[in-house]
Amino acid sequence: MQILMSRLKIGQKAVIDSFPENSGESLKLLSLGILPGDEIEVTSKALLFGPLSLKHCNDTFFALRRSHASKIFVRLID
Numbered sequence: 001m002q003i004l005m006s007r008l009k010i011g012q013k014a015v016i017d018s019f020p021e022n023s024g025e026s027l028k029l030l031s032l033g034i035l036p037g038d039e040i041e042v043t044s045k046a047l048l049f050g051p052l053s054l055k056h057c058n059d060t061f062f063a064l065r066r067s068h069a070s071k072i073f074v075r076l077i078d
Helices: 024-031
Strands: 002-004 013-018 039-045 052-056 061-064 073-076
Touching: none
Parallel strands: none
Antiparallel strands: 002 073, 013 039, 013 073, 039 052, 052 061
């Protein structure tokens, strides 16, 4: 089931399905080495629509604005 990354809860794991092409969000993710098909896990979420803290499949951590995460589609991992 595809959902927006911003809807993930703390501790949930997902696989990135797609993100907008030729946008600031895609450039940021690509510069971090994050591609469609990669596994991520939400480690924390800031209050009041703050950023998400995410763990990438290769054990690196990054933060992403919630407005950017609301444009990225992911698939939940059971």
